[in-house]
Amino acid sequence: MSANQGPTGPESADGGELPPDSPQRRMHYAGYQGEPADKSDQDSMSSIFNRTKHPVDTAGHAKDGADPRVAGGPDVPDAGHDGPEVLGTPPHQTDSSRTPETTVMRSGGTSTLTAQGAGGGAGGGVTPRAPHSAEYDRRASRRAERLIAFWFLISVVGTVGFIVTNFVGDKHKQYYTPAMGSALGLAVGGLGIGMILWAKRLMPHEQAVQERHEFTSAPEEIAVTEEEVALGFADTGLARYPLLRRSLLGAGTVLGGLLVIPLLNLTNSKPGKKLDHTHWVKGARLVNLQGRYVKIGDVAIGGIETVLPAVPVKESDGSISYEPKLDVHSKADSTTILIRLEPGINKPREGREDWAVDGHVAYSKICTHAGCPVSLYEQQTHHLLCPCHQSVFDVPDGCRAIFGPASRSLPQLAIAVDDEGYFIARDGDYTEPVGAAFWERS
Helix, strand or coil, X not given: CCCEECCCCEECCXXXXXXXXXXXHHHHHHCCCCCCCCHHHHHHCCCHHHHHCCXXXXXXXXXXXXXXXXXXXXXXXXXXXXXXXXCCCCCCCCCCCCCCCEEEEECCEEEECCCCCCCCCCCCCCCCCCCCHHHCCHHHHHHHHHHHHHHHHHHHHHHHHHHHHHHHCCCCCCCHHHHHHHHHHHHHHHHHHHHHHHHHHCCCCEEEEECCCCCCCCHHHHHHHHHHHHHHHXXXXXXXXXXXXXXXXXXXXXXXXXXXXXXXXXXXXXXXCHXXXXXXXXXXXXXXXXXXXXXXXXXXXXXXXXXXXXXXXXXXXXCEEEEECCCHHHHHHHCEEEEECCCCCCCCCCXXXXXXXXXXXXXXXXXXXXCCECCEEECXXXXXECCCCCCEEECCCCCEEEECCCCCCCCEECEEECCCCEEEECCCCCCCCCCCHHHHCC
């Protein structure tokens, strides 16, 4: 059955007016079906926002304070009818048009920004904390000030220690990294602990309860906010505690200097001409990582061995001994790979025909792209592969770069065999810089 609009209300299908207690009449006035009776009903039911301002229960009856027309009009009885479900509003819905209300509970009392909140009155349901001793005891405030300044001073000491360790300390010693970490922890932790103690012991405790408000603040609220900001600045005590202000300024200024350290490290990390010279000297023996001198025949055909220099040292009796350079500094620039190629495979470049011995060739292990260790050798293809960025070097062809981002060949070390059958550096150091090509341009 459908209902039509009559002169005074909805009509049934046969033209008669619907009874006041009929579900169709209630549905009509409640906006569940059909059109509202007048413009005011149409406005109230035109959107979900207007409907939420006129709450009804599940039977379509107006709730307390709601427009009675929404629930069926003044002539529709409310009791004992189960009408259709109509969109209603949850309890305690806050109208967005109301003035925002904020109650701030300070340790010294209660202050209201506009009007008291709807949920609390003067108390707002929030119990203020008791004031801390620094608010009424001058000696307690002085103790707190000195304690906070002490932690700010610790931050300064940590920052200075970090800077000094970075520029003076030896990066290859075991103490370096723990010292840097400890200094940075003191720099940041001291400042953080000082700020926490400042907030707990010198700044007033407060709890605030604020109702939902519009996005645009009223001019009165803006003025109150500015006043609160000014009061908050006064609460920090920066004006009352000069020692605290100066120590905080000093800690923040020195800590800001840490931002310059990475830039300085980038500037000082350029090797310049350092990689033009390594620890290889004329007559230095080739020693493996275990400290054993490499002798001809120790490396099988297709084999590879990582070697470092063992520098000859003249003893007091005139004899010659060899001092292996297995430290970190030597490994950083002097690491070399000794490869034994099959007979007739090596194709030496012009002027390097005598740089190899019985198929043994020696090249720098430091990749010419980014300085990674080139350590993967393919015996079948005679290729060296860098695991970092997949640069490939052709060993028989002077370790020429044939694939990947590397732009130049690996530097070759001229080798020979001494009277005892041990491999030695024939002419001394490499004839070209080792390492990444961009380091040469720095």
